[in-house]
Amino acid sequence: MNEVEQRIAELNKLLHEYGHAYYVLDKPVVADSVYDQLLHELIALEEANPSLIYPDSPTQRVGGAVVEGFQKVTHDYPMLSLSNAFDEGDLQEFDRKVRQAIGDHFSYVCELKIDGLAISLKYENGVLAQGATRGDGVVGEEITANLKTIRAIPLRLKEPVTIEVRGEAYMPKASFEKLNAQRLEQNEELFANPRNAAAGSLRQLDPKIAASRQLSAFIYAIGGDGEAYGIDGHAEMLDYLEGLGLPSNKERQRCTTIEEVVAFINKWTDNRGNLPYEIDGIVIKVDRYAHQDELGYTAKSPRWAIAYKFPAEEVVTTLLNIELTV
Numbered sequence: 303m304n305e306v307e308q309r310i311a312e313l314n315k316l317l318h319e320y321g322h323a324y325y326v327l328d329k330p331v332v333a334d335s336v337y338d339q340l341l342h343e344l345i346a347l348e349e350a351n352p353s354l355i356y357p358d359s360p361t362q363r364v365g366g367a368v369v370e371g372f373q374k375v376t377h378d379y380p381m382l383s384l385s386n387a388f389d390e391g392d393l394q395e396f397d398r399k400v401r402q403a404i405g406d407h408f409s410y411v412c413e414l415k416i417d418g419l420a421i422s423l424k425y426e427n428g429v430l431a432q433g434a435t436r437g438d439g440v441v442g443e444e445i446t447a448n449l450k451t452i453r454a455i456p457l458r459l460k461e462p463v464t465i466e467v468r469g470e471a472y473m474p475k476a477s478f479e480k481l482n483a484q485r486l487e488q489n490e491e492l493f494a495n496p497r498n499a500a501a502g503s504l505r506q507l508d509p510k511i512a513a514s515r516q517l518s519a520f521i522y523a524i525g526g527d528g529e530a531y532g533i534d535g536h537a538e539m540l541d542y543l544e545g546l547g548l549p550s551n552k553e554r555q556r557c558t559t560i561e562e563v564v565a566f567i568n569k570w571t572d573n574r575g576n577l578p579y580e581i582d583g584i585v586i587k588v589d590r591y592a593h594q595d596e597l598g599y600t601a602k603s604p605r606w607a608i609a610y611k612f613p614a615e616e617v618v619t620t621l622l623n624i625e626l627t628v
């Protein structure tokens with residue numbers, strides 16, 4: 303390898319490491335100025351040596367041309383939606399059905415329900431090959447170019463595995479405030495909430511616009527059969543996906559009773575305002591895959607999971623009261 307090739311290889315490695323620490327682990331290891339300086343050095347070297355551009359170089363995140371529209375993709379495994387629980391009674395009913403089907407020796411995994419939009423990511427031999435929206439659950443839109451602009455999404459995994467994962471793309475609260483402040487400046491219509499802003503950003507046909515929106519993502523499941531990777535349960539799968547370099551939400555907790563689940567829900571009902579992203583509930587999943595297989599699915603939802611939805615913010619009821627009094 304000559305000197306330039308060596309430096310390009312070294313810059314790719316460093317920027318990949320620093321990017322993972324900053325965007326996936328939320329633990330920066332160098333100052334932004336150092337990252338930017340190295341990135342600009344790589345951009346200059348790649349411009350002078352286009353044949354040495356790596357497909358997963360950080361300079362390739364904002365690539366793609368502006369497209370006329372998105373291709374449709376059929377998911378290998380349907381992207382189902384979660385059934386909802388609105389109060390403790392619903393949770394007790396869910397728990398009763400689970401115990402009826404698989405007995406009492408199991409545990410739940412509780413996760414924050416990120417308020418964004420569901421995405422699917424396909425990696426082939428470790429390289430991000432396709433990204434798509436949920437769509438109607440069977441057919442989604444191919445938005446690979448836009449998802450590549452999300453720095454929390456690795457362009458290459460730490461292992462050359464072929465795997466499909468599912469997760470939630472979202473707009474952090476800080477990005478949302480900044481975006482709406484800019485739109486106010488430019489007399490543009492404001493986004494109502496971070497979820498709409500994230501959806502609107504990923505529907506942009508120009509990846510440069512998606513890149514400017516500073517989205518992020520959490521991965522919450524594998525698409526397809528986790529046991530094919532020698533993994534027996536969901537919590538273990540999330541650890542495995544983290545090991546591959548994928549971002550998963552660390553605020554997850556194993557619970558063995560609904561009482562523990564309720565305690566987790568109460569904790570985050572009170573604390574969610576301190577999170578740097580919006581959540582609209584808590585997802586409760588039976589952990590072991592063998593138990594999930596026994597419980598199975600309805601036409602549109604897994605029977606082994608449920609989403610507890612937080613009550614609507616009081617501001618809505620206040621508005622309603624005003625209307626009612628007038």
Ligand SMILES: NC(=O)c1cc2c(=O)c3cc(F)ccc3oc2nc1N
Pocket residue numbers: 381382383384413414415416417418420470522523585603604607
């Ligand atoms: N928004 C979320 O944070 C979130 C969403 C889902 C799902 O939509 C979901 C849908 C399924 F059919 C099965 C598992 C799931 O797990 C999930 N886990 C999460 N943490």
